[in-house]
Amino acid sequence: MRLLMILAAASLLTGCAVSSVFEASPEEIAAKVYVPEGPPKLTIFTMVNNTTGSGGHTSLMVSGSQQVIYDPAGSFLHADVAERGDVLYGMSPAWVQGYKSAHARSTYHVVSQEIIVTPAQAERALQLVQSKGAVPGAFCANATSAILKEIPGFENISVTFFPINLMEQIAQRPDVKTDKYYENDEGDVRDGIEAAQS
Template sequence: MRVLMLLAVLVTLTGCAVSSAFEASPEEIAAKVYVPNGPPKLTIFTMVNNETGHGGHTALMVSGSQQVIFDPAGSFQHELVAERGDVLYGISPAWVQAYKSAHARSTHHVVSQEIVVTPEQAERALQLVRQNGAVAGAFCTNSTSSILQQVPGFEDIQVTFYPIKFMNQIEARPDVVTDRYFENDAGDVRDGIEAAQS
């Protein structure tokens, strides 16, 4: 029964099945650092199938001393974005929009759940995503929920493989600002990146 459940998870999580072998150097990362305006925040992205309501991918944006997206086993790649250990660096508002646009299409939409946190919480999350390393395919939600559970104030997070279960846990927390982003194109992540940059 456990094997069947694991196979079902792997089939469901087709959105987090590709990981980059490219590793930016510390110098390349330093050159791309983007410092966000506003209060420190954590934003959970969930890619949701429009037809079934199932989750396809989970990612975490940390907005602290710099803004990064932890895109575990993700397929978002661009030469202007430095990546190391599944962390995307230099994430300005334009790149946040490009990230969402690349994942939203006729089959999926992107749920963003934003939580204002303390500077200490943001820096702990930043430390955790940077030291985590690249994630194996289908472990996007597992790794993201594991990391968030280690941030002070989020110890009650239950580690899970399922994007929607994780999303629902976040939704139950106080002061969560939720947004749903839709597009109607038929492309994939790479097509979305090209369109966002054109």
């Protein structure tokens, strides 16, 4: 039994990276704010292993009064992106594409699940991701699902540690629009960031 618990913990720890210690100042965040066009929405990103179908990471983009990506225990880091408490600020369409490109490679693809929401739902989500703070490695799906559960209209979400479980829960919603993004490079997240910005 103890061996099974150790193996389960090890498999969880391989799912998400360790959070960044970088914390942008309020002034740096204010300078990076990006206000999106279109209706408010929430987008759940799931990084899926191309061979096994297992989940490697979960994150949440909030598009409301500003557009941010809550990247719990994530490894996306760039000098031109302000980050605080696992929230990436200034996520313009170019940066969102850079984010997806950084995670998609020969071994993983990115599933995007977009849901149009009310302005109140989007602002509640923004408030929640900003107040959550950085989380430890392997808690990406847990933190994201816990936040979603607190948003009106998402109360039926079950809190989970598993990215695929959360993705499948979201897939049951009739209002979800799903997209899959693939790349075929051999690099990691940092290589993908460099490629996206060149």
